[in-house]
Amino acid sequence: MLTPFYTGCGAYVLAAPKSPSRVGARHYCNIRPISPEQLQVEFVTILELSEYVGDAGLPVRRRVGFTVPVSSNRNSALASRRRINAHGPERILAKNPKTAIADIQTMTMTKNTTPILPEAKLKLVSAAEPVTGVIVSNDSCVRGKSASFVRHTEIDISGTPLENNCLIGQAFGVIAPGKDEQGKPHKVRLYSLACPSSGEDGAGKVISTTTKRVIEERTPQGKGDDPDDHRLFLGVCSNFLCDLRPGDEVKVTGPNGKRFLLPVNRDQHDYLFVAAGTGIAPFRGMIMELLTSPAQPSSSEIHLLMGAPFTTDLLYDDLFTGLATEHDNFHYHTAISRETQADGRPGLYVHHLLDQRFDEFSALLGNPRTIVYICGLAGMQSGVFQTLARHGVADGYFTTKSPLADTDPDDWDLQKVRRAARATERCMVEVY
């Protein structure tokens, strides 16, 4: 049973002990304060019976969440406890496994729009003992001549623990050969998967990423560096990866990341994917997984908002243009920042496009089914958050505390957003 106990701050808080497994599932109850007045209550049920595994063959994690008021009044606290009990494992455990699962599904569908994420396997291959992958292909993925060099890199990882164990949204590590300036082996660099969870080959044996060469002029990085040295600086791992040819070997690790994932119940949600540069990598895989799945293409509304400096820098443009033609529920929007728009207005970043054409996105963003994914440069996150707040649709995607909570969104900046905005479970952010 759930037991109320009295805390030092004068409020009743409710706690649930771990329940024994009776339906082949593990239950956890997390209760945390989200404001002085409210507690977030979340039941997490990890279903481990063989018939309740997700697409990737992993146990399914289901969440049921809601809030109850914190109260210094015993009766009110007991009312909250009754509410928790009405949803809690006690009720679920009383039924047989199949009914229990259906109950949880119904609850999550009707009462909750929190995405249910699959349980991702993590770090099966460590940096200390990387495995060897073999390059399958390494082709340019920009259209024609572009100022940047970006390649779609496919790696055969068959026979390694990574085979069939990576979920789209996760990243994998690459270790470049050789030593760094301190004479130590190069550190792992992470690269987002750009293919569906079933890989490029449909069998989980070939993974891919989108690799951008880091090419800059040298600048002093520390004391003693020559300020007049402005020769080219070539990023170690990105250039190593981009140089590889089919048949070459590469040391890989991972997988990494457990939150930036597609939900288990794909059709229960609609999607806004916002990307700039190589931030498109996970969205290529996610959109392919949603639309080109051999089982059944998703019927959800899917919008991709892709930013690039020039039209020639748009990555996988032909793929997305083709998918938008084939699927009425897929909408491909591009924001080009350094070219004048067709109507003569100046170029725009992704958040400007969201702002200027908000009417096209308002129904999507106002729908509690929608999940927003943001991937790419850190600055893009603050721009998107500002735009959502300015149009009054931030609720559900992120929460703010002081100083953001008391400031006009037009006055927000990257530092403040980093410090005082927190993405909710309906907003997944991966910026680097």
Ligand SMILES: Cc1cc2nc3c(=O)[nH]c(=O)nc-3n(C[C@H](O)[C@H](O)[C@H](O)COP(=O)(O)OP(=O)(O)OC[C@H]3O[C@@H](n4cnc5c(N)ncnc54)[C@H](O)[C@@H]3O)c2cc1C
């Ligand atoms: C979760 C995650 C996913 C990622 N996914 C991708 C992806 O899909 N595709 C992708 O391309 N990248 C991705 N990255 C970034 C990637 O991990 C690497 O950081 C990137 O490729 C650069 O690595 P590098 O070894 O080439 O550069 P490094 O050699 O590590 O250099 C990194 C930076 O150091 C600076 N620097 C160092 N020395 C100097 C100097 N003397 N003068 C001037 N500047 C200097 C430069 O600004 C340079 O950009 C991801 C990162 C994360 C965290």
